Amino acid sequence: MANLPIVQFEEKIIKTVEQNPVVVIIGETGSGKSTQLSQMLRRSGYSKSGIIGVPQPRRVAAVSVARRVAQELGVRLGEEVGYAIRFEDRTSEKTCIKYLTDGVLLRESLANPMLNQYSVIILDEAHERSLNTDILLGLVKHLITIKKSNLKILITSATLDGEKVSKFFSDCPVLNVPGKLYPVEILYSKERPKSYHESALKKALDIHVREPEGDVLIFMTGQVRVFSPPPPNCRRIIVATNIAETSLTVDGVVYVIDSGYVKQRQYNPSTGMYSLDVVQISKVQANQRAGRAGRTRPGKCYRLYPSSVYNDEFLDVTVPEIQRCSLAGSVLYLKSLDLSDIDILKFDFLDPPSSESLEDALRQLYLIDAIDENGQITSIGRTMAELPLEPSLSRTLMEANEYGCLSQALTVAAMLSAETALLPGRSKDTEKKRKQNNLDLPDGSGWGDHIQLLQIYECWHQTDYNIDWCKVNGLQVRGMTFVKDVRKQLCQIMEKIAKGPLDVRRSRRWRENQQDYYHLRKALCVGYANQLAERMIHHNGYRTLGFKAQTVQVHPSSALKPDEEGKLADYILYHELVATTRPYLRNLCSVDIKWATPIINKINKVNVNKLSGGVAHVDDGKLSDLPKKDAAAGAPDDHENRIQAARERFLARKGKK
Incomplete structure (x- = not known):
């Protein structure tokens, strides 16, 4: 059994799930919610009455977390533990824990709107507020309201507004689970740079020269592969988009450089036009990014913007995708x-x-x-x-x-x-x-x-x-x-x-x-x-x-x-x-x-x-x-x-x- 903070709360979590159709779990970064909750529910017998489904907003997360859980349980991926993403299904009749994208779950509901094949659905990383996750939130609320389903719903996130979601689901209980996060020192720039590309490169080189060993993760608006291990005696400098904010730990990262921006696809219904705009991130995203530096040991987060920008200009939460597509x-x-x-x-x-x-x-x-x-x-x-x-x-x-x-x-x-x-x-x-x-x-x-x-x-x-x-x-x-x-x-x-x-x-x-x-x-x-x-x-x-x-x-x-x-x-x-x-x-x-x-x-x-x-x-x-x-x-x-x-x-x- 993995030694993660959420495991200490297993008895309380299972008891709360038994007594309530919907439970919100705010699990801080590193708590183990993505990998451990499904295993807890399996140990408690929920997989006997149906599949434990864990929809994720991102394909890479669904695949990677399923692989990790299969490894921890010592089973072959695609059998007891599997995943399903668009155009790829690695599940079987034996599958009792299924990681899948939220879009795949929506498509499954067309054939079975009551989602009877599932005993539990864990809506993971709900704070990302993807379009499909928001649709699922409305759908499962409808199923529970009409009281025609015995489905158990868990909504998990590191940063979600638990009170807001609780109210949406008729004041359902909210559990808070601490994370396994080492202290992260936040360092702001004195002023906003003229070019955050140049500023990020300069900061990365400065870290390489002055700081002890540890990989550097740079959050920018365009992306390369981030999970490949480095050659021996090398420091990785990883450039990633917001894909690296949640779900997955990029091992070895000690330093984070946050540009403060993200590319966001937006749709204007009055013109029918899409735009891919570089916009400021939210405070939730900034905190998620900083947390990446403290997963394996104490780290540092260098924000390429002043604290006044974070406090006065950043939105508290990310605009839901449903309001921009x-x-x-x-x-x-x-x-x-x-x-x-x-x-x-x-x-x-x-x-x-x-x-x-x-x-x-x-x-x-x-x-x-x-x-x-x-x-x-x-x-x-x-x-x-x-x-x-x-x-x-x-x-x-x-x-x-x-x-x-x-x-x-x-x-x-x-x-x-x-x-x-x-x-x-x-x-x-x-x-x-x-x-x-x-x-x-x-x-x-x-x-x-x-x-x-x-x-x-x-x-x-x-x-x-x-x-x-x-x-x-x-x-x-x-x-x-x-x-x-x-x-x-x-x-x-x-x-x-x-x-x-x-x-x-x-x-x-x-x-x-x-x-x-x-x-x-x-x-x-x-x-x-x-x-x-x-x-x-x-x-x-x-x-x-x-x-x-x-x-x-x-x-x-x-x-x-x-x-x-x-x-x-x-x-x-x-x-x-x-x-x-x-x-x-x-x-x-x-x-x-x-x-x-x-x-x-x-x-x-x-x-x-x-x-x-x-x-x-x-x-x-x-x-x-x-x-x-x-x-x-x-x-x-x-x-x-x-x-x-x-x-x-x-x-x-x-x-x-």
Whole structure:
């Protein structure tokens, strides 16, 4: 048994859990809450009535902590102790302790909204206030309120506002567990530096020259690998993002340098635009960072900002993700649950998102046929929710299946799901390398980035997925391998949804197929109905449609280029609208005006008040209920017909009752 502070409180914790459906545990840094709580509950017999689930906000934490617990129990990872993250499941029928991401748990709840497979759920690192964790907090509160579940809920954190969460759960008990943290000396700068990059480097070199042995952890806004051990007789200087603030101990760290900043992705629902902004951290984050220096011995934290900045400018807590991101996927999830008494706009959040964000999500879902004009989820929407993708890509796959180009759409979805830059030309260094080696990767045939991504993957497929081909062409090997695995799993999920095999074969002798490109672009147009843009005649840019009337530009990295006459396509779809030095459209594909016209007409008829309707289900149909169209003959461009047909089937059934 691990010698950690939380173990001393085992009897008290178990007794409190037995007597209460929800318990908040504030475990200070180093207390052992992430690894020991699940083992305590297993020893007390909770694993006999179900799985002990421990959702984490981060993939790396779910994997690493599961590995640690398996090691402590002396079992093989994937058997009694396992983990599940998006596109990777290391569990079995023997698994009784399961670490997983909060997103995976949400997806599991679609099949089982009561979460009956679990006896206990430990919401770990809740202070990070990830979008999925906040949704889970609302969901488990709903389950406990309706008193239809024997589920036990533990909410753990090192810095969470326990009183606030306790009040949210009807004054549930709060237990405080001390940590195993050595003293950390906090040293502030006299003034804010002109460049925190230069200041951090200077401080790291100063520590190396003047301070005793011990690794240095620098919190910056961009990241490298942090868990690799150093060579002998070397001092590591580790640069990390906020990923190193919680959950995991980076062994050997004695000195922390805190820049006071973090990169934060933010979404503006009024413009539909994402921005990746460098913002000041909160006091909670600053304290978490300082705590990293005292995990193994007394340490020092050098803050590259004055104490007045910490006291007067830093927010007390981090702004919850639910208040700074697009909610389309979350709203679709909530509407997909078999819990008819859930009202989206009245759903009980710990910190509610703005009504503007919810309305924006409803508009998005309506335009891609996930909900009807009364806000009721459609059969299409329910199927979309079963796919571990953002709504635009889920809708694209469904439409591609009807158009006979599912194989190509699966590839595009997998390439866009890779959480890293895969391609040369997306960074200055790889662009230089590409020019030096005269590489000749596909260019998208003039249609744009989605087609280029498809062509690149198909070229790799033609080489039997040769890793050397990726290296020669400057492609990220690990990322491309991840894409291959994702594509395989998406194919399996689609077959499961369709209840049978689908046509996802690819020709070994790959060649450009203009007809496939035609149908793929049509499917993408349906999936990205909320993300269309019209070229401005008098500007070298585009006006985004719908509720985002603004002029933006094509990102310089895009494969979409002007034609021989120097003209860009009249209409395009975009995967992302981002604000950097200026507003840019990223990952683009040209579309035909006749495909866009029905969508534009639909945009003009949106009534948000009606979209906020109930959560009744229109149709219980699955993907297999949707007839596959003759790809050679083409397909109707007006998707209103299919929605109307679904509506008529619903009314017909209702009339028979």
